[in-house]
Amino acid sequence: MHLLYADESGSAADPNQIHFVLAGISFFERQTFWISNELDRIAERFNPAEINAIELHGSPMMGGRNMWKPFPKQDRIQAIKDALSVLANSHLSNRIFACVINKAKVSPHDPVEMAFEQLASRFDHYLGRLHKNNDTQRGIIIFDKSTYETTIQGLATNFRTLGHTWGVLRNLSEVPLFLDSRASRLIQLADLVAYAIFRFYERHDDQFYSIIADRFDQEGGIRHGLCERL
Incomplete structure (x- = not known):
């Protein structure tokens, strides 16, 4: 089983932001425990007595807001x-899938719908490639709870039955699941990945993006894991 943990960065409704990003990280199920433990060690620096009180969340960490206010920016x-x-240093099977959308360029289409269609279909395509290589796996997409939950659930159901632009989803075992990000380090990591990508496109800041730039799904020199609608 491959688990795609996903989150967005940027607001689809904010006119002051140019881009909307939806990003996910696909983990083989046996990788998740190790990744979570490593992230716990990072959180432990800030509250050793209660590491679960520390949520790794890109925008508040960068801006020093909420629980991050007492800590130095560096x-x-x-x-x-x-x-x-x-x-970046984890097993090569852990891959990023993301869609970056210039909201004005795709108007009047909904950037959330467009981004989810790309994310879901590219993850499904990846699982299909594994099947062709005699490694049959099913997948589940796991999102942070957000205002887009109803939209995404409806889209996923339609994609599995009526189809999307490029076909139907054949390799997902269930409609997307939604978790509170405070309970999942992997959702938090997906948030950081989405934030890194957003800052790269929105602010031309690559200090975070450069760390993960080679982890997008790719095969034969073709980068399947990144969709740009710019």
Whole structure:
């Protein structure tokens, strides 16, 4: 089983932001425990007595908001980099899938719908490639609870029955699941990945993106894991 943990960065409704990003990280099920433990070690630096009270969340960490306010900026930025490095240094089967959308360029289409269609179909295509290589796996997409839950659930059901632009989803075992990010380090890591990609496109800041840039799904020199609608 491959688990795609996904989250967004940027607001689909904010006119002051150019881009919307939906990103996910695919983990083979036996990789998740190790990744979570490594992320716990990073959180432990900030509250050793209660590490579960520390949520690794890109925008608050960068801006020093909420629980991150007491900590020096350089420590917060280093924690983001270290968390992304956990992914960068992990097993090669752990892959990023993401869609970056210039909202004005796709208007009046809904960027959330467009991004999810790309994310789901590319993950499904990856699982299909594994099957062709005699490694048959099913997949589940796991999202942070968000205002897009109803939209995404409906889309996923339609994709499995009526189809999407390129066919139907054949390799997903269930409609997307939704978790509270506070309970999942892997959702938190997906948030950091989405944030790194958003800052790269929105702010031309590659300090985080450069750490994970080679972890997008690719095969034969073709990068399947990144969709750009710019």
